[in-house]
Amino acid sequence: MESAAHQVTRLLRKWSDGDESALDQLMPFVHDELHRLAHRHMRREKPGHVLQTSALINEAYLRLVDQPQIRWENRSHFFGIAARLMRSILVDDARKRNSAKRGGSLIQVPLDEAASLAQEQAANVTALNEALERLEAIDARQGQIVELRFFGGLSIEETANVLQVSPGTVMRDWTFARAWLRTEMTST
């Protein structure tokens, strides 16, 4: 049987060669690995330590990918996938939290009336996602930059690498996108 690393590497290659269906097959691998790693980190990290999303993705990448076999660009692709995954995980989660808050569950549990911090964030994530969708419709690259930076936790340089543009361009777009998103979110 093909090893996971092999499989992921092969799928990454397929995807970078333009096979979009490879992405769907890649997702479950990355998803599970990210969860697993996140848990492990949480268990062993010291109090106060903030788990960096990019570190997590990096580790997932190192574990998932059969390295000697892979081109450097694959890593960028992988980060792109991971960022998108992260976004979908967080947005789904936020939707769920929001609906639970509205009493969507069958049987009520001691729901604290007050929103928890997580719920506040959930509300933010949902709003951000909606604004981001509007941004993507206008300017796909800016949308990608936000996805990579915010959900993927990538630095300006890493983002530039993934998108194969200059860091200056990423910086400019990022600055604008932030201001736009904020305007969008506060005016609606």
Next chain:
Amino acid sequence: MPDPHWENLKELFHAALALAPEQRAAYLDRASNGDASLRRAVESLLKSHEETENFVDAPAYQAAAEMLVDSADLKAGRNIAQYRIVQLLGEGGMGQVYLAEDGKLHRKVSLKFLSTRFTQDHERLRRFEQEARAASALNHPNILTIHEISQAEGRWYIATEFIEGETLRERLQSGINIDDAVDIAIQIASALVAAHRVKIVHRDIKPENTMIRRDDGLVKVLDFGLAKMAPGSAKAEVNSEAETRREANTAPGVVMGTVAYMSPEQARGDAVDERTDVWSLGVVLYEMIAGCSPFVAGTSNEIISGILSKKPAPPLKRYSRDVPERLAEIVEKALTKNREERYQTSQDLLIDLKRLRQSQELKAAMERGSSWEQPGPPISQSPSGEATSLRPEGGTPTVPSASSAEYLIGGIRRHKRGVVIVSALGLVALTATIFGAIRFMNRHQPIQGRGHSPAVRITRLTDTGKATTAAISPDGNYVVYVREDEGKLGLWLRQVGSPTEREIVPPMGGQIRATTFSRDGSVIYYTASAFASPGVLYQVPTLGGTSRKVLENISGPVGLSPDGKHLAFIRTVEGAHHVDSLIVANIDGTEERVLLRREGQAYLDNGPNWSPDGKTIVCGAAVGPDFQLESIVVIPVDGGPERWMTPHRWSHVSNTVWLGDGSGLMVLALENRTVELQLWHISYPGGEVQRVTNDLNGYLEGSLSITADSSVIVAAHEDRSSRIWVAPMGKEEDRARQITAGKFDGLNGVAWTPDGKILCVLKTGDDSDIWLMNRDGTERKQLTADSAVKTRPQMSPDGRHIVFDSVHGESTNIWRMDADGSNQKQLTRGAVWDLGPRFTPDGQWVIFSSWTESGAPKMEKVSIDGGDPVQLTDSWTVAPAISPDGKLIAAGYFDEQQAPHLAIIPSLGGQPIKLLPLPSSVVQGFFFAWTPDSSSLVYAQKHNGVSNIWGQPINGDPPRQLTNFKSDLIFGFGLSADGQQVVLARGTETRDVVLIRDFR
């Protein structure tokens, strides 16, 4: 193809951003080229940019990873530890909650996963775990049970019982009636009492933390001990007021919900104790009735200001007219801002709520019960819990859930000493026996001194042994008396000098407390009541006819003015603020006028009595400053200061009658440190006191009356006798052996020693002492010889110690002495009565029931070496007995319907794990013994006037009769170590009307 407008926007934005802020406006003027909307868009982007410092950059970015962990979306069917996830139920302050199935125990549970934000702080986690484990030890039906606190796959979770129902918050939306509100509050208070008992303060009582089970309305309080661990208050357990306000402001959604239930001390940031929970429950109760919280306001800050201000909550009456006065008072007291003046314990609040519920139920029952123009007083419930109806053929007999036990407590609270006698009236079988436990402790020979004045002639008028109170007509021709038949009381009229008598008021439940003839003898007044409710005064024609209600809310007998036109009586307002009023009214009950009011401990005794000249009324009253003793107060009818009639002090003054010439009073009163009411003469105005009777037995409360010519007094008299018997278990009565021949042997206790001898209390002369003898009555040895009353001795399993309860001063406590009677040592202090000590099998502890003035008796234990007692139960439990295997304690108990039960409780205390019904006729006080194999409990039970020993298996099988006596009552017993023999205090008890002549 990029949108040109968009490209333009980007370009302008970046260009403007590159400029110094003060140059941007001028640039935009030029660059926007008159496009106002473009210019506005760039300006708002620039403004947003200034504010974006952290936006999108950091917080959510970091949180993403944490959310990834927390949200790990537990899909249905996923297994975590032994639990299988069924579905997500919701999101709490500390994390997500799932419905899951416990694969091991096959039950549904709620699984609450703590967010990593919460568990990452190890110190906080440690405190949380500690607190949660303490809370998980709480075992109470109204507290959500915590099954487990553990971690799996790196996540902490709490597994709790799963409740199908709704939160009180949801319930509030559909409106709650007053009875339900009180019931819910009682259940929350019960939970609080259990938690406070082990020093766990909830800190966050609110409707969201209260679930109501769908099937039966059972209330469950959630998250005990967790509140202080919740985020927001976690950084410091105590927030300053400023912090509290800041939190309220900065996170309105977060704190708003909790603010409304916050006590003033919480809002101030002071340290909190159980009184904070009392406050919050007060808020919840208020909200259930009013529909809004007491300090409702638009913002958290305004709510906090309302809580902190001196101004009390708006009165509940403003929201609902139907709010009973008492309920409004209770809420007001729970919501007292100064916590020193609030209910000091949840227990006190619980008791008041339960009393309120009971009185509401009784009121409702009485309103339904009967039209008052019909003969006879209200229906009621016999103390056994069986419904009894006044008129079997008619009316709508109902079963008010009167608590005889609580009635007793009420009585005890009111008149510590008086209740001993009061309770004997009309309290049949069971209640009488509960209180028998009380009177038992005090039973003591009358004080030393004279016997009767030599000339006094006492003759018995009745011989049924069932009379409880009596009155003689002014002409001396008739005696009316209350007769107890099968637990019901009826009024009977008897012609003096003739054996004929007839029933004038048929038997009924409840009590008839007192009877009085009108001055012309044509009418009899009597005070009747259901348990625990105020009395109602009725009148009935002497020669028979219809009872008519005269007035309500009266505490005892009436006194009639010499002209027969006015009544005097005592009205009592029970409760936290006790008030007794002496009231004068017209003979038909109209035009009440308060003559004297006494509050708190300064109570008035029942039975005011009008002087022959009509100018004054005399009445028993407690004497300050400590109000421990009583005397007789003379109150001028037309005003003016009252004064004491005599410097003499008694433990209790029952009723009084004037001698016709005004030269003095005859009084039924209790000399200090005795338990039998005796007849006294007090001269007037001299105030000299002389005791007239000195019977071995006493007279019954309120039963004194006199003829117009002062020649004959009538009173109800009690006569008891008891001797010690030893009998083999089994149905052979002829094998029982009487081993003593005194008059009161063993009434104060009999027991076996581990080596098969008999330990008992005997009366010798004036003293009551502990004796040891062989099982055939030989080799008697007196172990104590002091004046203190000692009851219920028990010997330790190792034969080294004897424990007993003993009266010293005003309280009764547990004492210990060596097996030879030396080295007496007091083991408990403080409570009003600590009664019925029993050894644990290892001899290290003594368990007993502890009565306080304010509450129900509870089970406690104290080390044989003394020290602080440990409370074992917080429910009404008396007469504990520990099983020979040391695992279980059996105790007397009343269930919700006030039916008597045997409660089986773990020996370490807590809630009953099993309740076994008891017959209502358990004789002479709850007293239980275990069979040696710990499988059954043994008690004495009366049937048709005869007591026998019965055994009740704890597996719930039907009880079996173990002795076969054909006569006499059993006052006390003890089971031998092998379970084969029983030692008994057996004898008779009668109450009859006596005529007393030549008493002057």
